Amino acid sequence: MPDETISILQGSAFVVCDRRGDFRAGRDAAVGLFYRDVRHLSRWELRLNGRELDVLSAKTIEYDEAAFFLVEPTGTIYRNPSLSVIRRREVARGMREEIELQNHGVKTLHLELSFLFGADFADIFEVKDGLSKKGSHYRSQQGDILTLGYRRDDYCRETYLRAPGAFFTEESLTFRLALEPRESWHGLIEVDVAIAAGGPLPKRAHSPDMPASLPQWLAAAPRLETDWHDLKATYRRSIVDLAALRFYPYPTSPASLPAAGLPWFMAVFGRDSLIASYQALPFVPEMARTTLRALAAQQATEMDDMRDAEPGKILHELRLGEMAHFRERPQSPYYGAADSTPLFLIVLDEYERWTGDVETVRELEQSARAAVTWMREHGDADGDSFIEYQTRNPGVGLENQCWKDSWNSIVLPDATMAQPPIATCEIQGYAYDALRRTARLARAVWDDPAYADQLDSDADELQRRFDAAFWLDDLGFYALALDRDKNPVRTLTSNIGHLLWSGIVPEERVGALVTHLCGEQLFTGWGVRTLADGQQAYNPIEYHNGTVWPHDTALIAAGLYRYNRRVEANRLAVGLLDAARHVGFRLPEAFAGYPRRTTEVPVVYPTACSPQAWATGAPLLLLRVLLGLEPTAEGLSVDPFLPDRIGYLALRGVPGRWGAADAVGEHTSR
Known part of the structure; x- marks a missing residue:
């Protein structure tokens, strides 16, 4: 064969x-x-x-x-x-x-x-x-x-x-x-x-399960111009694959959203759909709108131990097969993710910043407030300001409910597992960002300044407590997590890069984090390892303990950009985009964590999904970083900073509250 x-x-x-x-x-x-x-x-x-x-x-x-x-x-x-x-x-x-x-x-x-x-x-x-x-x-x-x-x-x-x-x-x-x-x-x-006896499903017309056909989808996306020809191919592949992954998750779904990835995750994953939608906002903003609405429609309203559900929580996964039907896997929708809820708030705010669609934000106000309430009450059950997780369904529920959700991902330096309840560092960053962003929406859209002030106060307190509890002064980075005894998990991982993306890191800590993220223990030359080489649990082909995930690296690059570390952001961006040409211009779910100088080509993780939503969205986020795209009240702000690899880069027709705008950058000697 x-x-x-x-x-x-x-x-x-x-x-x-x-x-x-x-x-x-x-x-x-x-x-x-x-x-x-x-x-x-x-x-x-x-x-x-x-x-x-x-x-x-x-x-x-x-x-x-x-x-x-x-x-x-x-x-x-x-x-x-x-x-x-x-x-x-x-x-x-x-x-x-x-x-x-x-x-x-x-x-x-x-x-x-x-x-x-x-x-x-x-x-x-x-x-x-x-x-x-x-x-x-x-x-x-x-x-x-x-x-x-x-x-x-x-x-x-x-x-x-x-x-x-x-x-x-x-x-x-x-x-x-x-x-x-x-x-x-x-x-x-x-x-x-x-899906029932004697009732073949009617076929739709030969077009995606979306109002827009593929030609319409491509025509609506910005046109890329660049002298880096491989980047053109990667960009088109990303836009096409996002179209391919769209689907209606359930028969009564009010909107479509991207499935997580082929073949294992052709289903709704709240975290994946939200991050992919965030990545794609400057290109296909309607994906964020449909994702937000679809997830709000399935927001939990009651406690359910079988499904790890709590009021206000955004779902993790929606499965429609036999094993979910008979509860041999968590019954759908399953809510075993501690990060999908703050990510929902982050994307809601970012969507409004890009599009100016206040009607959707007003429509989802109650869902947003319920999400904040979940973070305050169920997410932070012990009242220490941190979101912790522990499954209430130990038979089939997920042990780890962060983005690194494999059973052995939250690992101590001696390679033993952290014991729940667990508070991972990046989720605290997401929560901080979600509070800040929801405060902005409360002032600008919901006309509730008192609520906004309370959210900002909560964010201030979270930032203070987080730095005190997670910072490891002797190692120069933030702990991966706090375990059930509130002891820091002193393991060096890529999670610290997400903290830059969220903005929770004080300026005086940034330099130390950047040194780790761009050093040889974490950066392979293609991207950032999930767990650093030299740690006892490191394995370049372990799902979350040494591999390189494109979306992870792209978010870290966006974090470096946020703190104006653009040389380092470009280094990550070029490494990851260069990897795409070796894999048919379609970034897979994950690469093995081998050093670039050893393999000379990126090695795809053995069971990686491809296409996969947030890997597909990674090049789009990197284009935003390279061109310095930010939405403002006045229009699209463009602040290009191109690496030596790129002489010219332009996006024509970037959609947003301004209608459509061009973003153009040329390399200059620096």
């Missing part, structure tokens, strides 16, 4: 296959046709007279279509094939496959063209963890439509195969053909899906 995979996606559906267009799922392989967290086809293999075909070429056509150009195998280099096969595939609430055969020879060919199929209906968590099914499979056929189904109690999923002119067996559909010389044959197979 060819090693390279081809992925296409639209809305809640995606297909991952090999370069023939085939897939056959193993126990933990994320290949197949998926819809809303469930694999509706686990096997789809083309055979010509019982044999596999050879690949000439395979490519994606934007994000929701792919084409595969195949030939019959001859078994020898001395005989050229006389039959070619073209497969064209689209995905949209199912799959549509067109087949074209061309006889280039001088003899009539008698052919059997078969598709071997299967549907295991595996939940995405079952795929990831190699788990077995608990329900029962069934099948039925009416005319030229075969139904493959799965049922477990009140849960049901179905897949429908329609292939006019084919005959079916238990595991295959076959077209029998006689193809004259120079003759072509065309066939069509449609695969529909259902």
Whole structure:
């Protein structure tokens, strides 16, 4: 089987296959046709007279279509094939496959063209963890439509195969053909899906699950001009991938938002959607509006231990598969994130600063106030001004509820785990920024100066307490976290860079943080490691303990920019943007943390999602940093500071409260 995979996606559906267009799922392989967290086809293999075909070429056509150009195998280099096969595939609430055969020879060919199929209906968590099914499979056929189904109690999923002119067996559909010389044959197979028995979902028109089509989406985004040609390709890839990841998360959803990433996280993740929306604000501001509204619609209103829900909390994850349905994973929506709520407030304020859309801010006022109340009461249960987390569902709830949410991410210098409740440093920075920003909205939009004054007072107190409790004077950086005994976790990580992004760091601490962030222990040459080389727990291929995450590095660059450390911000930006050219101009979820001088090319983390929302948004945030873009009451402020790598950089038609504006920068000797 060819090693390279081809992925296409639209809305809640995606297909991952090999370069023939085939897939056959193993126990933990994320290949197949998926819809809303469930694999509706686990096997789809083309055979010509019982044999596999050879690949000439395979490519994606934007994000929701792919084409595969195949030939019959001859078994020898001395005989050229006389039959070619073209497969064209689209995905949209199912799959549509067109087949074209061309006889280039001088003899009539008698052919059997078969598709071997299967549907295991595996939940995405079952795929990831190699788990077995608990329900029962069934099948039925009416005319030229075969139904493959799965049922477990009140849960049901179905897949429908329609292939006019084919005959079916238990595991295959076959077209029998006689193809004259120079003759072509065309066939069509449609695969529909259902989330209830007997009810195939209607397909939308051939466009994303959004009001704007891809051409409209691209046309609305600013036009990039630069002499760094690789940056042009990276920019376009980011804009296209953001369009691809948009979807309506639930049937009654009032708005769409970006899914977190393919293949494991094609679902709502509050933190991911908010950060990606923040990154994309100067380019596609409507993504922030739809994300804010969708998350507000699912804001928690009551206590629920199973879901780690508390009034005012913004969700972490929304899953629609079998395991969430039967509470074998946290029931959706799941609220096990301590940072999504302050991030909601940050994005709400930043959205208004860019767009001037006060109506949305007024519409979401009560959601914002509820979020602040959550931070004060449930987030800070012990009243020490810090937001702590600890799951109330130890069976399936997340142990760590910060952005580094793997079980072993909050680690002490001796490589043992910090014990909950845990207060990570970057969440305190988010909370500080959220208080400041909400105070601004209270004054400027909600006409409540008393509330604003109280929020500013809370922010002052948080900043004072944070510096006193987290600063490690002997090490020159902030602790990763406070553990259950309020002891600082003295581990050097990238989290300290998020503190610069939030603005909670006093000026006198900035230089020490910058030295660490740009030093060899953290900076690889491509980006900033999640955990520093030299720490006992460091592993360059451990998910959160040594890898490089593009969004993490981009936020750190934005923090350096905030404190006017632009030379260092540019260093991070150029390293990360340079990495993109080695991976098809699409930044993955994470890279391995190897030094650049050792590998010379970035090494992708083994199970990294791609595309992934906040990795896709990272180049956009870096463009904002390079050009020094800031929204003001008077219009778009532009303060470019370009690295030597870039001679000229411009964004034409940056949208905002000013309408559309140009941002232009040229390199000058410094």
